[in-house]
Amino acid sequence: MRKWLPLLAACLGSFMLLIDVTIVNVALPDIAADLGTGLSGLQWVIDGYALALAALLLMLGSLADRFGAKPTYLIGLALFAAASLGCGVAGSAGVLVAARAAQGIGGAAMLATTLSLLHATYTGRDRGIAFSAWGAVSGAAAGVGVVLGGVLTDLLSWRWIFFVNLPIAVVAIILSAMAFGPSPRRADRRVDFAGMLSFTLAATAATYGIIRAGEHGWGDRGAAVALIGGALALVTFIVIESRSAAPMLPLPLLRGAGFTATLIAAAGMSFAAFSSSPLLSLWLQQYLHLSPLRAGLSMLPLSVCAFLVSGVFGRLLHDVAPKWTIGGGLTLIGAGSALLTIIDTGSSWAATIPGYLVIGVGVGVMAPPLVAVGLAAVPPHQSGTAAGAINTARQLGLALGVAVLGTVFRNAGSGKTPTHGFIDGLNSATITAGVIGILAGTLVFTLYSRSDRTTPAAPAPTPEPAHLA
Incomplete structure (x- = not known):
């Protein structure tokens, strides 16, 4: 049992930082009412976290190479815990956004080092088990986030979606300090x-x-x-x-159509699948008057469907060309987002189910092979940097998606009655997400078709440790 303590420490940290991507969605109406902020402030509550993750992930991977993955991970955990406390006690939207950005910095340090630590700790069959367990925990985080956010907001308050991180972080810090061995350091590693x-x-x-x-x-x-x-x-x-x-992102990597397609797919998935969630959460609670818990449960079909599809069909799609799994999956996500435009003034929460199910199928088809296909398109010694870039693209796609869809929402609903304005804005935002998903899927399909370096989603090569995320 003791040999799995490092895995537990890694999974606790990753679970904590990943649920914080989605846990705030169902709490947004309560945050807005309590702190007196509008849509722009709520957008920054999400984007402050996503932007910090996107901007610092690659650099912190380089710092981890230089100073060691273990101390970098421990510092990330401590910063994440302190920032979570700051979020929970925030008395204004500005303080909350600043604390969310600090959370993102800590999260980037953790995300840049987690798999490096597992890679250094386990070998052979145990390494495969550890990576699989970490992947399962990471995949479940999004679904757990919306439900846990609803439970805590309903029973206590929105502040507890951040306070709950504190005991988890303390346990993760203690376990990490005890379980992980000393990390190798590369003093000659330059930081960009x-x-x-x-x-x-x-x-x-x-x-x-x-x-x-x-x-x-x-x-x-x-x-x-x-x-x-x-x-x-x-x-x-x-x-x-x-x-x-020693560039943060070596530009020659972008010359390969396969790797460029993977970055577009990663950003497009986050944009098309998840950027409309804050607006849908506001609709469910402010216009349908669902509780935060019921709102979270109504958003669960997407995550559950993605989890089931990836688990049941992931191995069957192993040898399918990425233009079909990733390009086709992204196109499905776009179609599912477009389906969400069936919402009107008389709709119930069930109107979201068709769109969520189609999006879930798309995510379940494209997400499992995404990193492996991207790594297969680059030289093995750059696989760690490539993996970090893919995760950076995911977070950047979410941040820009929340910003773009919020702007579309405002413009489409301007000058109309509150209810009709909200519905028109929501439908304009979801159709925009759908169009972006379909266009990105088509572009990805074309790029993969042209690539002579990208192969089907074979097992990923051994990553350069400090950057894999």
Whole structure:
């Protein structure tokens, strides 16, 4: 039993950071009422976390290489716990968003090192068992998050969706300190701080500009300055990465159609499948008057369907070309998101079931092979960086998706009665998610078809430890 303590420590940390992606969704109406914030503030509650994860994941993988995976993981756990406490006691939306961003920093340190620690701890058959168990726990986190968020918000308050992290973090820290051995360090490993800073500025400025445009209009000077600044920061990032001796994201990786397709698929999945969840949560609670728990349960079909499809059919799809599993799965997700537009002023929560089931099938088909296919498209010595980039794309897709769909929602509902405006805005947001999913799926299908390096979803090569997530 003692040999599985490291696995337990890794699963506790990963479960905690991953449920915090979804656990806030059903608590958003209570947060808005308690802190007196509107849609823009709620968008940042989600995006502050997702952006920090996206921006820092690759850099923290490099830091873990230099200073050791174990201390990096322990620092991440401690920061996540402290930030969770800050979220729970936040008295304003600004403080909550700042604490959520700090949570994201801690989460990035944990996500960048978890599988590295498992890889170093286990060998042979035990390593396969450990990775499988970690994957199952990670896959279940999204579904558990919405239900746990509903239970805690219903029985206690929204603040307990953050307080619950504290005892979990304490146990994870104690177990990790005891169970994981010393981590190797590479003192010569360079850290691309300039690349990290420019990427962070680009992602944050773009997200801020989109959210501000939704609130104040596209002619708003602040929105325009942010979007232009984001574009300039992105150009700067590309220049830095092209000249850096140790780039955060080696640009030659993007020359391969297979890897580029995988990044687009990762971002597209998060955008099309999950970015509309905050708006749907508001509809379920503010307009259908469901409790947070019932709202969470009504959103569960997506996660349950994805879990069942990936578990039952994952092995059968092992030898299917990625253009069908990943490109086809993403197209299914887009179709499912478009199905959510059947919601009208007289709809019940059951109107979401067809769309959620189709989205769940798409996620269940495309998610299992996604990382393996991406890693097969790059040289083995860059597999860790590639895995980190794929997870970065996932979080960036979620952050930009929440910003874009919130802006579409505002614009479509403007000037109408509250109920009709909300429904029109919601339908415009879900159809936008659907169109993005279908277009991204078509592009991914085409890129995989052109790639001569991408193979079917074979077992992933051994990753470069500190970056795999």
